[in-house]
Amino acid sequence: MEVTPSILTADFCKLGETLDDAVAAGINWIHMDVMDGNWVVNKTITFGPALIKSVRERLGNDVFIDCHLMISNAEETWNQYVEAGVDMVIAHIEAVDDFPDLIRKIQSTGTQIGCVLNPDTPVSKVTPLLSELDLVLVMSVVPGKGGQSFMPQVEEKVRELRSAIDIQEESGGKTPILMIDGGIKHHNAAIVRDWGIDIAVVGSGLINETGSISQNLEEIQKALEGDQSTH
Ligand code: DX5
Numbered sequence: 001m002e003v004t005p006s007i008l009t010a011d012f013c014k015l016g017e018t019l020d021d022a023v024a025a026g027i028n029w030i031h032m033d034v035m036d037g038n039w040v041v042n043k044t045i046t047f048g049p050a051l052i053k054s055v056r057e058r059l060g061n062d063v064f065i066d067c068h069l070m071i072s073n074a075e076e077t078w079n080q081y082v083e084a085g086v087d088m089v090i091a092h093i094e095a096v097d098d099f100p101d102l103i104r105k106i107q108s109t110g111t112q113i114g115c116v117l118n119p120d121t122p123v124s125k126v127t128p129l130l131s132e133l134d135l136v137l138v139m140s141v142v143p144g145k146g147g148q149s150f151m152p153q154v155e156e157k158v159r160e161l162r163s164a165i166d167i168q169e170e171s172g173g174k175t176p177i178l179m180i181d182g183g184i185k186h187h188n189a190a191i192v193r194d195w196g197i198d199i200a201v202v203g204s205g206l207i208n209e210t211g212s213i214s215q216n217l218e219e220i221q222k223a224l225e226g227d228q229s230t231h
């Protein structure tokens with residue numbers, strides 16, 4: 001299982017150095033959480049395309065950047081994120097009226113598309129789209145801020161998606177990557193890996209006061225190596 005940092009808990013005045021540290025620690029995928037002050041329940045604003053463009057310029061093209069859009073008008077504004085240089089746009093199924101149309105439009109620009117489900121949203125909402133998507137993201141917190149507690153009740157949903165994706169793979173179809181986001185730390189990384197997650201977003205577990213990104217990443221990697229069980 002791979003790990004990608006969310007920069008939400010970073011000191012934004014030191015963001016460049018933080019990103020350099022992440023890359024030096026071996027990170028090759030950055031997850032950028034966009035909130036517009038409207039869509040998430042706590043009405044938070046984080047950042048938009050301008051910051052993402054600066055991050056792309058700083059990191060060059062070797063690092064994969066996704067933007068997780070927690071916004072009301074993704075259908076109208078997705079192109080701003082593509083122009084800012086993201087490799088993948090991840091939009092919420094709950095926030096988009098015509099998801100198949102959004103998939104077509106974003107993929108026509110050569111950008112990848114992911115679909116994210118809130119903890120309470122059933123898998124059936126995304127199953128019809130699986131063969132078109134590059135990634136499916138399951139939220140393991142209610143979106144809105146970093147540092148929240150992991151919701152173990154999403155296990156069934158993750159396992160259901162894993163088996164739907166595996167079945168699709170056996171039939172030779174295109175298969176999305178399976179991602180999880182929210183409350184992942186060194187103590188539960190192996191658990192979600194065993195559920196079948198391919199890549200975990202880690203925010204406060206990587207960028208925090210207790211250790212450097214490389215120390216925190218090493219702790220997570222050790223936890224993943226320590227448990228030899230397979231799924
Ligand atoms: C929540 C965001 C997450 C989150 C991750 O709305 O999408 O990416 O901030 O942070 P942690 O790992 O601290 O839960």
Ligand code: ZN
Nearest residue numbers: 033068181201
């Ligand atoms: Zn996120």
